[in-house]
Amino acid sequence: MTKFVFVLLLISLMVFVSQLAYGGGEGSLKPGECSKACEYRCSKTRIPTTCLHFCNMCCDKCLCVPSGTYGHKEECPCYNNWKSRQRKPKCP
Template sequence: MKLVFATLSIVFLVLASSLVHPCMAISDAIKPNSSLDCDSKCGVRCSKSGHDRCLTFCLKCCLKCNCVPSGTYGNKHECPCYRDMMNSKGNPKCP
């Protein structure tokens, strides 16, 4: 009986460990920017503006560029990708 229990325990552990990696991959796919907190960075960036629209575009830019310039305005030289993104009219996309 002990041998059966030990064997089943080992099989269960092997199966459980094989499921850990796919779950972690799904988690990474949902939130690709774990090193940068876009919500808080964009919250600071958009604190003095029309908050909803600014946040929407800031979050899009942050997720794509993986950076947000400091302050509430300017400093775009800190993040060239953020600075160089344009909308369809040729205007800066990122606030």
């Protein structure tokens, strides 16, 4: 019984962490969850402060952060389609 409870707790923790780290689709995050999702998204970038700034701005608007640390922007069309004045992607 103890192993079963431990496994359930471990699975619950993994699901919780993955929801924070991975947006899970457009509008799937609450505003308070953006910072954790962006910390993960920007964890491997060379310029983390800039990445975090734009990621949080994009997440606040779209309530989504693509999974992983790079790519997968198709998961969040709002995040993917927001462009700068130079027509470059605004969101990391």
